[in-house]
Amino acid sequence: MIGRTISHYRIVQKLGSGGMGVVYEAEDLNLGRHVALKFLPPDVSRDPVALERFQREARAASSLNHSGICTIHEIDRADDQQFIAMELLDGGTLSADVTGKPLSVSRVLDLAIEITDALDAAHSSGVIHRDLKPANIFVTSRGHTKIVDFGLAKLMPQRRQVAEAVAVSAQATMDTPVHLTSPGMAVGTIAYMSPEQALGKELDDRTDIFSLGVVLYEMATAKRPFEGETPAAIFDSILHRTPVPPSQLNPSIPVELDRIILRTLEKDPARRYQSAGALRNDLTALRTTVTSASAAIPLAQVVRRPAFLAPVLILIAAVVIAGVFLYNRNRHIQWARNVALPKVANLVQRDNNLEALPLAEEAMRYIPDDPTLKQLLDTASRVVTINSDPQGADIYQRIYSDPNARWEYVGKTPIAAWREARFGFYAWRAEKPGFATVEAANIGISRETSWRAAPGNKLTFKLTSTAEAPPGMVFVPGGEFSLAIPGFDALPAVAMADYWIDKYEVTNRDFKKFVDAGGYNDPRYWKQPFTKNGRTFSFQQAMALFRDKTGRPAPATWEGGDYPEHQDDYPVTGVSWYEANAYAEFMGTSLPTMFHWNKAAGTWAMNYIAPMSNFEGHGLAPVGKYLGVGPYGTYDMAGNAKEWCWNSEGSKRYLLGGAWNEPTYMFSDADAQSPFARESNYGFRLAKYVSPPPAAASATIAWPYRDFTKEKPVPDSVFQIYKGLYAYDKTPLNTKIEAVDDSAEAWRKEKVTFDAAYGNERVATYLFIPKKAHPPLQTVVYFPGSNVIYERSSQNLDWHWSRLDFIIKSGRAVVYPIYKSTYERGDGLNSDYQAATAFYRDHVVEWSKDLGRTLDYIQTRPDLDHDRIAYFGLSWGAALGPIMTALDNRIKVNLFLGGGFEFQKTLPECDAVNFAPRVKQPTLMVNGRYDYFFPAEASQAPLFRSLGTSEQDKRRVVFEAGHVPPNDLVMKEVLDWLDKYLGPVSRH
Numbered sequence: 002m003i004g005r006t007i008s009h010y011r012i013v014q015k016l017g018s019g020g021m022g023v024v025y026e027a028e029d030l031n032l033g034r035h036v037a038l039k040f041l042p043p044d045v046s047r048d049p050v051a052l053e054r055f056q057r058e059a060r061a062a063s064s065l066n067h068s069g070i071c072t073i074h075e076i077d078r079a080d081d082q083q084f085i086a087m088e089l090l091d092g093g094t095l096s097a098d099v100t101g102k103p104l105s106v107s108r109v110l111d112l113a114i115e116i117t118d119a120l121d122a123a124h125s126s127g128v129i130h131r132d133l134k135p136a137n138i139f140v141t142s143r144g145h146t147k148i149v150d151f152g153l154a155k156l157m158p159q160r161r162q163v164a165e166a167v168a169v170s171a172q173a174t175m176d177t178p179v180h181l182t183s184p185g186m187a188v189g190t191i192a193y194m195s196p197e198q199a200l201g202k203e204l205d206d207r208t209d210i211f212s213l214g215v216v217l218y219e220m221a222t223a224k225r226p227f228e229g230e231t232p233a234a235i236f237d238s239i240l241h242r243t244p245v246p247p248s249q250l251n252p253s254i255p256v257e258l259d260r261i262i263l264r265t266l267e268k269d270p271a272r273r274y275q276s277a278g279a280l281r282n283d284l285t286a287l288r289t290t291v292t293s294a295s296a297a298i299p300l301a302q303v304v305r306r307p308a309f310l311a312p313v314l315i316l317i318a319a320v321v322i323a324g325v326f327l328y329n330r331n332r333h334i335q336w337a338r339n340v341a342l343p344k345v346a347n348l349v350q351r352d353n354n355l356e357a358l359p360l361a362e363e364a365m366r367y368i369p370d371d372p373t374l375k376q377l378l379d380t381a382s383r384v385v386t387i388n389s390d391p392q393g394a395d396i397y398q399r400i401y402s403d404p405n406a407r408w409e410y411v412g413k414t415p416i417a418a419w420r421e422a423r424f425g426f427y428a429w430r431a432e433k434p435g436f437a438t439v440e441a442a443n444i445g446i447s448r449e450t451s452w453r454a455a456p457g458n459k460l461t462f463k464l465t466s467t468a469e470a471p472p473g474m475v476f477v478p479g480g481e482f483s484l485a486i487p488g489f490d491a492l493p494a495v496a497m498a499d500y501w502i503d504k505y506e507v508t509n510r511d512f513k514k515f516v517d518a519g520g521y522n523d524p525r526y527w528k529q530p531f532t533k534n535g536r537t538f539s540f541q542q543a544m545a546l547f548r549d550k551t552g553r554p555a556p557a558t559w560e561g562g563d564y565p566e567h568q569d570d571y572p573v574t575g576v577s578w579y580e581a582n583a584y585a586e587f588m589g590t591s592l593p594t595m596f597h598w599n600k601a602a603g604t605w606a607m608n609y610i611a612p613m614s615n616f617e618g619h620g621l622a623p624v625g626k627y628l629g630v631g632p633y634g635t636y637d638m639a640g641n642a643k644e645w646c647w648n649s650e651g652s653k654r655y656l657l658g659g660a661w662n663e664p665t666y667m668f669s670d671a672d673a674q675s676p677f678a679r680e681s682n683y684g685f686r687l688a689k690y691v692s693p694p695p696a697a698a699s700a701t702i703a704w705p706y707r708d709f710t711k712e713k714p715v716p717d718s719v720f721q722i723y724k725g726l727y728a729y730d731k732t733p734l735n736t737k738i739e740a741v742d743d744s745a746e747a748w749r750k751e752k753v754t755f756d757a758a759y760g761n762e763r764v765a766t767y768l769f770i771p772k773k774a775h776p777p778l779q780t781v782v783y784f785p786g787s788n789v790i791y792e793r794s795s796q797n798l799d800w801h802w803s804r805l806d807f808i809i810k811s812g813r814a815v816v817y818p819i820y821k822s823t824y825e826r827g828d829g830l831n832s833d834y835q836a837a838t839a840f841y842r843d844h845v846v847e848w849s850k851d852l853g854r855t856l857d858y859i860q861t862r863p864d865l866d867h868d869r870i871a872y873f874g875l876s877w878g879a880a881l882g883p884i885m886t887a888l889d890n891r892i893k894v895n896l897f898l899g900g901g902f903e904f905q906k907t908l909p910e911c912d913a914v915n916f917a918p919r920v921k922q923p924t925l926m927v928n929g930r931y932d933y934f935f936p937a938e939a940s941q942a943p944l945f946r947s948l949g950t951s952e953q954d955k956r957r958v959v960f961e962a963g964h965v966p967p968n969d970l971v972m973k974e975v976l977d978w979l980d981k982y983l984g985p986v987s988r989h
Contacts, residue, residue, distance in 0.1 A: 006030070008079040010038055010086065026089060029074075036074060039085045065126055069119025071139065071149045090149075092142045095135035095216070101410045103223045103251045106258065110288040113217055115146045117281035120213065123148070124206040124277055131204065133212040134193040135219065191235050192225055192405045196268045199236050207270040210280060214265025214273075221258065222250040226266060230355050230402050240268070249336055250363060257287050337364040338371070345377050350807065351969030354381040354422035355400060362420070383423050387416040389462040394433040396462070401426040401442055401609055404628055414462070426609040428630055431462040437470040439463070440634035442603065442610070471689050474501040475634040477601050479691075484596060485605040486657075486671050487936050488705040488904035491834045495596050495698045502593060502601045503686035505624035506572035506637050506644065507584065509564035515587050516562060521547065521554035526583040532652065533677055546677060547580055556580065557679040570623040572642040572684040578654040578676035581645045581685040592647045593688035594698040595671075598657055603632040604669040607639065608931035608963025611665040614639035618661045621682075635686075639668040642684030649701045652676075656683060666936050673704065707904050709943035714915045723910040727849045727888050729758035734858055739765070748772060748809045755858055757821075758850035765795065765825070766855055767817040769805070770864065774812035775987040777866035779979065780859055781808050782816045782852065782892070784878025784885065786899075786965075787833035789823040804875060804898075807972050812986030813979065814865055818855045821847040833877045835907040845911040848881065849888055856891050868893070869983045872922075873975075875899060876965060879926075880935070883944070884911065887919040894982045895924040896975055899965035901935025902944045917947035923954040925978040927971055929962035954982075 002012045002025060010027040016037065017024050027038045072088040095112070098104060104112075116138060123130060130137075130148065137150045191199075195211035198204060218226045226244035229235040247262055248254040261283050267273045274280040341364035348357035361378045368374055387396055396411040398421070408430065411419055421427065431439040439462050463476055470476070476499065483494040520526055524540050531538035538546075549555035553562035557575030564573070576584075578592075585591050593601070603610060614629035614637065615622045625636045638644070643656040643663075650673040659667030660682035674683075715723070734755040742750040751768040771778065783805060805815050822830040822844060830844055852872075860867045871894040874882040879900020886892050902913060909915055928941045935941050937959060945957045958974050960966040980986075 007038065007082065007084065008077050010036065012038070027086075029086070035089045036086050037089045039087065041083050065123055065128060067119050067122040069115050069145070069147055070123065071147045088147075090139050090141055090147060092140050095138040095140055095146070095220075096407070098140060099135050099216075099219045099223060100407055101223060103253075104220045106221075106253060106255065106291060107288070109217065109220045109258070110284055110291065111144075112140070112146055112220065113213075114281055114284050114288065116148065116213060116216075117277045117284060119146070119148050120206075120209055120277035121281060124209070129204060129206055130209050130212075131198070132190055132193070133209050133216065134190050135216055136190075138216065190405060191232050192227065194236075194239060195270075196240050197270060199239050205270070206277065207273050207275065210265050210274050210277060211267075211270075213277075213280075214262055217262045217265065218244065218247055221247045221254055221262065224250060224359070228356065228403075230353070230400065232404075235403070235405075245340075249333065252333070255287070255291065257290070261287065333367040337367040337374075342368075342371070342374055342377075345374070345381070349377050349381050351972075352424070352967035353969065355425045357381040358420065358422045358425070378420075381423060382420045383458055384418050384420050385458045385460050387411065387414060387419055387460045387462075389414040389431055389433070389464055391433070391436075391464060394431045394436070394439075394462060394464060397430040397432075399428050401428045401630075402613065404613075426606065428628075429460075429462075431464060433464055435466055436464040437467050439476075440630055442606070442630050442632050471501050473504055474687075474689060475504050475601075476501055477597070477633045482596055482600045484599050486595075486599060486669055487934065487939065488707075489595075489671065489702065490934075491705075491832075491905050492702070493697070495695055497596060497600070497694065497698060498690065498692045500597055500691055500694075501689040502597065502633075502635060503688075504635055506642055506684050506686050507581075508570050508624055509559075509573045510569040512556065512573040512576070512584060513564065515584050516555055518587070520583060520587050526586040527579065528586060529579065529582060529676075531579065533675065534652075543579065547577065547679070549575075558681050570625075571621050572624055572637070574621065574642050574684045575679050575681050576645075576683060576685065577679045578645045580679075582647075584685075585687050588687060590687040590689045591694075592645055592685060594694050595646045595648045595655055595657065595702060596698040597688050597690075597694065598638070598644065598646050601631055601633050601635050602638040602658060602668075606632070606963075607665070607669045608929060608961075610639045611668045611931055612961070614641070614665075614668070615661045616640040616659065616663065616665045616668070621661055638686075640665075642682055643667075643672065643680075645683065645685040647699055650704050651701075655702070664938075665931060666938065669931075670936060670939070671704075705904060706939065707902070707906070709902055709914065709940075709947070712914050714918050714947070715909060720915060720919065723915065724888060726910055727846055727853075729850050729853060731857065732756065732758075734854070734861070736858060736861070746772075747806075753858065755854060757847075758854050759847060762821075762826075764851050764854055765819040766858065767795070767819075769809050769815045769817070771809050771812050771814065776864040778812070778814040778864060779869045779871070779983045779986060780814045780816055780865045781805075781871045781873050781896075781979075782818070782855060782859075784820070784848075784852070784872070784874040784881060785817075785823070786876035786878065789820075790827070790830060790833060792824055793827055795819050795824040804968065804971075805873075807968065808873070808975070808979075811976055811979070816855060816859060818851055820851045833880075835903050835905045835911070837906050837908055839908070842908045842911045845881070845884060849885055852885050853889060856889060860891075867891075870894075871896060871979060871983060873898070876934070880913065883913040883917040883920050883948070886922055886924075887916040887949075890921075893922060894979065895920065895922045896978065897924065897926045897944075898971060898975075899928060899932065899935070900926065900944070901928070901932070901940030902947075903935075904940070913944070914947070917944055918949040920948050920950055922950060923978070923982045924948055924950045924956075925974060926955075926957040927966060927974055928957065928959050929964055929966050930959050931962065932964045934964050 003014060005012050009030045011030060013026040013028060013035070015023070015025050022039045022041060025038045027036055029036050071090065074086040076085050120130070132150065137148065139147045139149050141147065193212045193215045195208040198208050215226060227235055227238040227242060229238050244263065244266055246259050248256065248259045265273055265280065341360050345357050345361045345364065348360070357377070358381050361374060361381060364374055365378065392414045394414045396414060396416065397408040398411050399408045400406040427443055429441045429443065443460070463478060465476055479498040479500065481494040481496050484490055484492055521544055527540060531543040544554060547554060549557060549559040549562065551561050555562045556573055559575070582592055610629045610631065613627060615627050616639070622641060624641070627637065627640070629639050630636055631638050638658050640659055641661055643660045644658045646655045646657055648655050652675070653673035654676045656672045656674055659665070662682060736753060736755045738751060738753055740752040749770045749772060751770065752765060753768060754763045754765045757764045809815050819826055822828050835841060856870065859865050859870065870892055872882065872886050872892045873896040874885070876899045879897035880903055882895060882897045882900060886895050926941065926945055928935070928937065930937050932941070941957070945955065948955050960970045962970065
């Protein structure tokens, strides 16, 4: 566009772009002035709804004549392109000003008065903006504001006129504005919507007042009043949460400004300011008060006139200042203890650490020595050290799953201590002049996902000079890596060197260079033999297969040797593995191995990445349109187009990542197809290796999946033989109470040991007895996740505890055995993956016997109900659940959280496939749809179908979550299930 003349405007430079427009600076050749031209993107301009919205923006804004509203000069069409010519503004949006720290009170008031004055003018002309936010408020270089982007504006009937008209006559009518949305549809930016806007109700000018209230709150505190990890959570906050008064986040805010802002945020429109003019008047009055106070005669001058008043005035001033200080301090302390602390505790229990952390940090300002708050802060967060190579990079962070989240400035490396939410998923950015910007994503502390977390919680960003970084590629550090793909995750780790991988999928524009260079006619790029069904093709025969719709050498989705119009930045699709590999040769790069692709993709975090990516959508999208950035800065590795990798499986080649028209679980699942296949959703990206990949990474990889629909359980006669392997003699337990801890308010903790059913070993068991329930108590026996295999002390039961305390608080006892190979009983077992070995089988038998001996012990306790015992298995414990519970009918109810069938082969006598049909207890399975350990359709569903429990007594709940859904989703399901099958708990 640069240099082109559109109508009578010559394009000078591009200023910016967004989903609904591209803006250029242009010279008006008729009037000799510079203007801003806003064009609809080509892919949007064909949408009649988008076109109408674009035209409406011009009509709405051009009808307004106010210094605080961007002036529209004209709307026109030239060269089949619709555009708006508008005032060229010098400055930037308010978004930049509200990032990082609050504005001063005087600055907030100055800007707010200008904005409300402009809003009052718009409302007086019957125009509602409906998308007021910092990004749509421009601050000029002179410090004045202008409201921009009336793309969601609508004409408004005046409330008073309508009410009067209805009162006069039942036949009264009013002009109905043109709606581009159906009734009940919410439009706007989620974080700034009013409650009525979020609910899709009819709107009037008071919706803009609410949105402005959100902006004022953000200006005054540098935080939004309504936040959440997901859009649904933000909606819930807008509809139900009362914002913390701004002065609690910024003590410099006067009480009157507190009142004004909170009034704009009233959920009931009738309780808000009824007009922007009324709001402006209150803001103006407050500014006068603040200005007068700051202009008052300094105390030092007053006390000199006359001198004998000085001691009195000083004393009065000191008393007043001390009183105000003590009042504010006490108010903040009471808020921290009575409001913040209980809320933080509730958020931590629900695993909502992202929301708990900022609230806990704010409370720490006022009660820094509170031991409960310190413990909650440590539970909800971790402290990381952030560095870069080289140092001196500016680091930014934002919440990953919130599309409206702002980049928060962290600091310049090295950063000694930065606190982030534990298990919180973040996007990161590192910038340094002369170096390529690094983007990335990470998940707090996790064994699988410490993408750049070295020992000691260190995050390090490797920066590469712009001269050395391969164009369009991102850097991925080497190291040992195991495939994080279900069924493949038991394969040995591969040691990889540093490498580069494409930030985006190869686009049509990219691939066209290969076509135009005669790539289909040059055998140099086609180095792999063309073999299909045992037949080898010549180069000419193979090229005859790689034709487009019109018979030209090109991808299958092209026509006439070219891609569809306006799809330059779409991923090239309809290419075979051979074509992708030839293009890699042409570019001097390689198709990535599965190991290199998988490490860059971050499939272990699919529950965060997949929802932000192009799955189950309406078609391919331009690369980078979706926000699902990977651990090292790649885009669209989840969804959009499936991507060819180097590795083979027999005569097939692997495709990874899933496509736009596939379910989200395909991000972490593998696919293998004929290298000649050229489907419309097959694409690729390239890798560049610092050194050749190891042979193990490039090798043929056998397909490890088990198709559980084809596996048949052994008959009962054989199963009885297997069951006999798990039997043990009921010898004396020789119980010993090792310790009792009665310090907790809600429960008593006991550590008990007894003889194991094998060898001369002892089993330690922790019992948690609720203090406010009548015995005999219902009892839940716990089997933990596999992290306990790697830990060597049960003194701290780690994060499993958050999975259990709600059960104890419900009035039920929890029994936590220390199973063979876990904690202090470690014995050389180094993986929870099942294996076809006697070593593994013997351990399964021992785990079952440990559970059996625990049940034996429960039956010796008069305070525990012997007939109401539940099994609660988490992850590893849920996968073993069918074996553990099929063998012992003393267990009456099953809870399997985050489990499924395992893909690895094992001996039949310890294979859950043979045990699941023998499970008869009422069974609840709770899973995440994005579980990459136990995929929803390939692992979870087969286990559920196989359970021998009657259909009415088994239930499977699948949440939009990862491997183990968070507690706030799990608690109700678990407690309801226990209430239903063990009965409600009697408490006192």
